[in-house]
Amino acid sequence: MILTFERLDKVALLTLATVTALNYQFSNYNLTFLMPVELYTHFPAIIHQELFPPTRSIDKLIPGIEHSASTLRLPNSGQIFCFVETSERYYNDRVPSIAATWLRRCDNGRFFSKTPLPSANMTYSTVYKNLEDSFFDLFRKSIFGFYYSYMHISNSFDWYLKADDDTYFAMDHLREYLNTLDPSKPLYLGYVIKSGLKNGYNSGGAGYILSNAAVKIFVEKLYHDEYGCPYDWAEDRGMGRCLARVGIYPTDTRDDKGFNRFMPYRPSEQAAVEAGQFSSQKFVSLHRFPQDTMLLLDELLHPELRKNDTNPVVVNYDFFRY
Template sequence: MLLPLKNFKIILGLCVGICILFMYISQSMQEGKILTIKTPRWLSAYRDPEFNNSMEGKNKTFTSIVEVNDALRLETKVRVLCWIMTSPKTLYKKCKAVKETWGKRCNKVLFFSSQTDANFPAIGLNVSEGRQHLTEKTMMAFTYIYHNHLNDADWFMKADDDTYVIVENLRYFLSSKNSSLPVYYGHWFKPFLKQGYYSGGAGYVLSKEALRRFGKFSNKSCVKAGHYEDVDLGRCMDKLGVLTGSSHDDQGRSRFHCFDPKTMLFRGFPSWYLEYDKYGAKKNNMSDYAISFHYIAPANMYLLDYYVYHLRPYGLYKRIHEAAHGKL
């Protein structure tokens, strides 16, 4: 029995449509395979609309750039005091780079050494130099800040003189936190303490309440000297009821880093790190709003500063400039 001409045309049209759809899906899958092969695994985290050339992507980029004004707003709303642990030998090498790059973006920056240097300036602590004295240095520095600068900031960040911090991202992260609560944040390590502790090299930031408790009760609860600064400070915070917490972004990507960007990008981690990291390094794709990196040589401080604050992709700089000056 022959089908009516009308039904035959409908069936033929459906067949043609299915064939075209099949060809389209096959081509899309093939393109996806090629992209997966060519793209490094760590880069896959950055394949989102903000980085493509579609109109939708451009609109989303435009919207995010408008928010650049938030950095200026947060500078007064989220006050951060940064203090840098250094030594007389590295003050005019490493700390000079810190002072001329990221340090100037803190609301207040202090440099602590074993000797006073009024010209730099650096605050001298009554402590000997050497890794075995880092705990003593840290405890004395926080004590000094408690007595002299408690009301100058809402958050108090400790960093080494080879740590690079993107202060705007630090403020952005802290803007959703309460400095009146006993908390501190950093690159989370899990051994030795039930609640863990934070890497000294990546830097850690104490809330105002955490510093207040330290200033009032550390003499009774915390060691004045020890062998491992970050573990000793973590144990001190634990005894004072100061809590640790995650600093990962909403996609589970890390913000504080105890290694340099190259190590984090290519995941060349030593075995101890895989054991120490709170998440077993499984979630260490870096956040778009990364806060800190460690083991940064002075020359690379300036290099990072150029990449973060000066390098601009053509076609976006005008938008950023206009947004920053309220012309959008």
């Protein structure tokens, strides 16, 4: 049986074979070639390059970005800047639950989206206006999110937190933990996934945090370097690879008992994971939380705040369904 390939598939396969041969041919020399795990990264990049142009041009990505009026009241300095990546399909469920709970406990917390959110009282910026609302563009969303946060919102926060729209952060626990660390050092915090990279990378689902020093290095040395910081359809692995190029590796964020502060899955799924991978009592993040569960957890952690809360953004608008 004779297999036929589209021209793009032939180019991808030829590239894969060529770089593999170069790695083999020059394996005894101190030269820089793509490692096998990186070949896996570049292969889908070639396949999808026509649908998802790899441009990182700031001039092309910034035009038309809007900010809700409520973001103008947020401080431009503090301990934690938080951005939550979301899309229009989640405006009526995931977004309200995060807005009603942990996001407002960041010094500056906002949603990054492609289109404006339904309520002007929400803190949002349409940072992804000129990017594809697609799984295959998550990498560019995240790296541009960090770039834009630092360069065009403020470079005066100690820590920059990136989260998905189904992740809950226990901000009191997070602040307690961050108070033990130095943001002037290039730190990369989260739940470490060991496979794929020599030193691992932090799970995107559990959320990850870069210190001010780490974001500065990323912006100045990595964002525009498309070889040292190549496209990866797996956003979190791609960020880990980029930071590894300049010697920034995941920090061990486990507590003194060896339990994880950042969790890429909900507690009910822990029985299916490896022994010793349970959540710390001082957990920082929990992933895959539906709206009702997130609200309930937040009420359990902050009963006094929920009872006395008079914030109109949370209580008095039907959009939030609270």
